[in-house]
Amino acid sequence: MGNWIANNVSTTFELSSAIVTAADSNGSLKAMLPTRVYAGQYATVGLSWSALAPQQRYFGALQFTDGSGKVAGTSSVSIDTADPLPVAYLSKPAPARRAQ
Known part of the structure; x- marks a missing residue:
């Protein structure tokens, strides 16, 4: 599949689709x-989705x-277990504190 953009250069992309039903149950999705x-006001919702198989994409x-x-209201959630956070972010040491 391809697409022509403004400068007449071709690009490729992958098109995906998902249908989510109430019967779908992959992993454990928790909302706080x-x-x-x-x-009329904003509110914050915390989500965690655990027990998902690696190297998969999930949509909920x-x-x-x-x-x-x-x-x-309805909100969508997309998780790609094949694209984890960069290791540098997971293992970044806390900044050293100066003794006072």
């Missing part, structure tokens, strides 16, 4: 949510509901 949110969706169970 605030106890209270307010309309989270649905946020209001007090009555009505879906108020």
Whole structure:
């Protein structure tokens, strides 16, 4: 598959698609949510997705509901276990502190 860009140079890319259903269950997706949110304001959600097979790509969706169970919003999550964080970031030593 190819694409022509503005300067008439060809480029290649990979096109992927995913269909997520409520029956899908790969690994363990956990979400940490605030106890209270307010309309028109931002809120932070923490996510962790563990027990995923290496060298795979995963796509998931989270649905946020209001007090009555009505879906108020949906967010997508994409994980690529074949592309981990660079080792330099994982093993970077903390800066040395000066003695006072």
